[in-house]
Amino acid sequence: MVASLARTERMPLTEGAWVDVCRSWLPRADEVFETMVAQVPWRADKRQMYDRLVDVPRLLHTYMIGEELPHPVLTDAREALSEHYLPELGEPFRTAGCCWYRDGRDSVAWHGDTIGRGSTRDTMVAIVSVGDPRRLQLRPRGGGESISIEMGHGDLLVMGGSCQRTWEHAVPKVAHAGPRISVQFRPFNVF
Template sequence: MLERLIKHQLTVPDSTIYYLPNWCDTTTADRFFERLKHELPWEQGEVKLFGKSHRIPRLQSWHGDPGVRYTYSNVELQAQGWSPALLELREKLLALDLTPNAVLANYYRDGMDSMGWHRDNEKELGARPVIASVSLGAERDFILRHRATQQREVLRLAHGSLLIMAGDTQHYWEHALPKRARVSRPRINLTFRTIRS
């Protein structure tokens, strides 16, 4: 399915990862950022850890086809419909033979908003999920950590870039977006995925 992207594949063991730094040109990426900032109903959700509720350090919005549900950190998300900008981006992914039916949007207001270590390995995603991650706005460090060897890989995700994690990536690697105090600009990240019933 992703054979046409082979020239964009990264050399990372136990993974299938593609990175397209200029998937959207700067003008198009700027336009999508502004539209999504205003189109999506951003919320600061909560997760439960060890019986206590904690507000997540970013804003989120969950969208997809009718009836699509997704559960992570014991929180079930009911998908809202696709916004016009999200539909346009999904059409661009369809041109790469990707067929997502949902997207989790994260809005990082500045460098103090973050995402902790995790894997996208929920049962609804299947055994070998394909996650297509679109970055808009401030460049941020995206860190991968191998679960067995603790090897780390750092990718600086550019404005308008597309990162695709496929194959066994979610089995062998965790990933995170750490805090960066020097980053003052916001970032929107969209992780398109296929949810299976």
């Protein structure tokens, strides 16, 4: 069973965006990490960038609606998040996108999850992090001062309100980092 979300701290941003953080929220984080490394069917992906095809700098897998998650603690986490955020979100979290950042060279560029309903409506993305700590950076879309939140082993971060439309987030490359996996729980039709 996951820990209570009562100790979650909310950080208001601008334009109706906010971020919730709950440190060391996920129980058995070591076991979850090891299970995910061994059992998730990780894939390397490529993306078009300008005039060439480039490797995505992390490994990926998405668990769609109805697919069993690789560890029961993750199922408990999704259910607890759905129950806690239902009054604000109005629906449960349904999918789980997984990213394996193998070392400091793996990253994700500035973006917002604006494919699907996130482009026009407030939504939420809940991120659980296991493994080595990494910084998640957030900045207002269109420019402005960025903020940095270190995601530690077992930490939870929830981006809500207008965050996906009015802010961007990234996990930058760093000189030294061990492996980290993030699990992003999303409602239906948010990417």
